[in-house]
Amino acid sequence: MPVDLEHISQVMAEADCLFTETQVRAAMDNMAAEINARLAGSNPIVYSVMNGGLIIAGQLATRLSFPLELSYLHATRYRNKLSGGELFWKARAEHSLVDRTVLILDDILDEGHTLAAIVEYCRDAGASNVLTAVLLDKKHDRKAYPGMRADFTGMDVEDRYIFGFGLDYKGYWRNAPGIFALKGH
Numbered sequence: 001m002p003v004d005l006e007h008i009s010q011v012m013a014e015a016d017c018l019f020t021e022t023q024v025r026a027a028m029d030n031m032a033a034e035i036n037a038r039l040a041g042s043n044p045i046v047y048s049v050m051n052g053g054l055i056i057a058g059q060l061a062t063r064l065s066f067p068l069e070l071s072y073l074h075a076t077r078y079r080n081k082l083s084g085g086e087l088f089w090k091a092r093a094e095h096s097l098v099d100r101t102v103l104i105l106d107d108i109l110d111e112g113h114t115l116a117a118i119v120e121y122c123r124d125a126g127a128s129n130v131l132t133a134v135l136l137d138k139k140h141d142r143k144a145y146p147g148m149r150a151d152f153t154g155m156d157v158e159d160r161y162i163f164g165f166g167l168d169y170k171g172y173w174r175n176a177p178g179i180f181a182l183k184g185h
Contacts, residue, residue, distance in 0.1 A: 027154035032063030052107035055166035098126035161185035
């Protein structure tokens, strides 16, 4: 089915900007300061959760001032759809996680099922410490478990369909330079 680029463009034209690029960058600076303080000297493996974590990882990694290994994991529930389904692994860790500190970077903590599964996977693989960092935490009561929060969070965001700065709308607009909400959602 061909992509309707007119529709994709219209989505951006009508979207509500929730956070500007300047606000996102300030949130990333704050997250980096917290991570630097907590993980300096821990020799972590930092994993980006693909595809949403790609932009956050690229932006955040350059703000971290300690030695680290950087790689990616790819687990998804969305597959370019608007709502999540069953967890699907596309790429798992290539490093040994035994006795290592692991930092998982992702774009958003929505319900958190994918992030919780990745954390469990890392712990089962022998990681001594598994921490999570997300740019956005969506405010609602549908989390994978009560009180679920990332260890490091850039900003809280309202419960709408969000895209930009790593988050997508039907596979598009991950490159949008801010955080946007789909009109009417």
